[in-house]
Amino acid sequence: MPGSGVGAMDEWQLLERIARTVPKAGDDCAVLPWGGSYLVLSMDMLHRDADFPLGTTPYTIGWRSVAVSLSDVAAMGARPLLVLLGLSAPSLDTSFVDEVLSGAQACCRQAGGELSGGDLDTSQELFLTSCALGECAQPILRQGARVGDLLCVSGPLGATARAMELLSTGQHDEANTLLRFVPRTELGPKLVHQATCMIDISDGLAHSVHLLAKASRVGFRIYAHRIPWIDGLHTPALDYGEDFELLFTISEQAFHPDFGTVIGETVPHGITIVQTDGERPLQNRGYNHGG
Amino acid sequence: MPGSGVGAMDEWQLLERIARTVPKAGDDCAVLPWGGSYLVLSMDMLHRDADFPLGTTPYTIGWRSVAVSLSDVAAMGARPLLVLLGLSAPSLDTSFVDEVLSGAQACCRQAGGELSGGDLDTSQELFLTSCALGECAQPILRQGARVGDLLCVSGPLGATARAMELLSTGQHDEANTLLRFVPRTELGPKLVHQATCMIDISDGLAHSVHLLAKASRVGFRIYAHRIPWIDGLHTPALDYGEDFELLFTISEQAFHPDFGTVIGETVPHGITIVQTDGERPLQNRGYNHGG
Secondary structure, three states: OOOOOOOEOOHHHHHHHHHHHOOOOOOOOEEEEEOOEEEEEEEEEEEHHHHOOOOOOHHHHHHHHHHHHHHHHHHOOOEEEEEEEEEEEOOOEHHHHHHHHHHHHHHHHHHOOEEEEEEEEEOOOOEEEEEEEEEEOOOOOOOOOOOOOEEEEOOOEOHHHHHHHHHHOOOHHHHHHHHOOOOOOOHHHHOOOOEEEEEEOOOOHHHHHHHHHHHHOOEEEEEHHHOOEOOOOOOOOOOOOOOOOEEEEEOOOOOOHHHOEEEEEEEOOOEEEEEOOEEEEOOOOOOOOOO | OOOOOOOEOOHHHHHHHHHHHOHHHHOOOEEEEEOOEEEEEEEEEEEHHHHOOOOOOHHHHHHHHHHHHHHHHHHOOOEEEEEEEEEEEOOOEHHHHHHHHHHHHHHHHHHOOEEEEEEEEEOOOOEEEEEEEEEEOOOOOOOOOOOOOEEEEOOOEOHHHHHHHHHHOOOHHHHHHHHOOOOOOOHHHHOOOOEEEEEEOOOOHHHHHHHHHHHHOOEEEEEHHHOOEOOOOOOOOOOOOOOOOEEEEEOOOOOOHHHOEEEEEEEOOOEEEEEOOEEEEOOOOOOOOOO
């Protein structure tokens, strides 16, 4: 961690601490019962160093900035209503801002939710914050998995890892296309009353599985050969983050192939991965912004 | 503007441009009709250089970070429901984060709205984003002032300017107390169906008056001697920002002294200030983050 002082904690430790201070902070969104349904509200901060490697276009930056919050909304089983985008940059260059907004609006058009405002500022580093408001009949939380439930992902993993590979070899266009993921806002609401728990994989599969296990007080067994990886990925990694597919549990009866791919099952305790050489514990590693 | 490139615009120009691209971005909050009432959603970004001068305590930083978004909610005539706070700092020092959260929670307790989550990250510069969700029977917009309406402020101006004076002379405690303003979330909802237009004074009185005039297509005449200034302020300034009192128009019949102080009136066109030496145009100057 850069410049860490006495008492500095990594992001995950601190998030746990905050979850104790702020009771509702333990899920992908804050939840508010409202008029017979539920409102969900999510915020994400992204900045140049951690989230936008060299080669990421302004259009992609705008797209991805709102996509991460829309993904949180989808992970609650909600449909998006409103999106706000805050942009702070060393220079408020007109064409840069236009392209960021254009990318953000294109993502909202595809995923739902209307870009309806935000904030603008100048700062040393490029910094974006998005906030998405959504609505659902019943939120799907991280807790709720039952022993015997299937563990599923909504699509192939490794898109961001593959994009990094492409950027490193100068294939910027293909990389940017991959970085502009479509949040699973269409699938999310379909899983209400179906999925028993859910999260989006923003910090790597391994870490997300651990978060579901902890919240649901269960264990998981994952089958390595069942994990779908994106085409062309050279080094599949369980602990590489920012995939934004949904990870959820569901009963065998409720599962439908349109929902995604079954990669494992819910067990009473222990988080393990079954590979060709046997079953071993799945370590809680992943992308940690504070680490 | 630091590092401004070709085509760079100041923040106000760019906000006008964005308001044309993003149709709903022209008010203090985004507005969504919802189940017979209205939801409003606001976002504000604050960072070390522009918003937290040396001497501002972490507790005050947390307080003020959520207070600015709650003030936006109040400016729509809404009551706050949920607040999110995003914090990004060079180091996630435990005691620093605890104090920021403590200040944010204290402000929410006083102003309403529950601190319900957010995001956490590390970055070169201290950066905070808050987002507040509110609800109102009918939003009070920037448009709606009618010729003859009174122009009012909800309380004395110059608190931030006075805090800067105090910080410059080492009176940190008194400065921090002033910086921890209480958003007008109690008054805001009382003005629904009373005020004809409203804004919070986040960029100076002069600029806020100009924004109301433009949105409402009217003019204003302000009487300098009626503007209430905070005790002890050495240099009252119409164009010094970040006061966060409400500025609103209201008919003479609907006005009640509990609402604040009448400082002027709505006229067909022209924005002027009446001083002891006569009436002159009130320039559109104020605190501009991008300038």
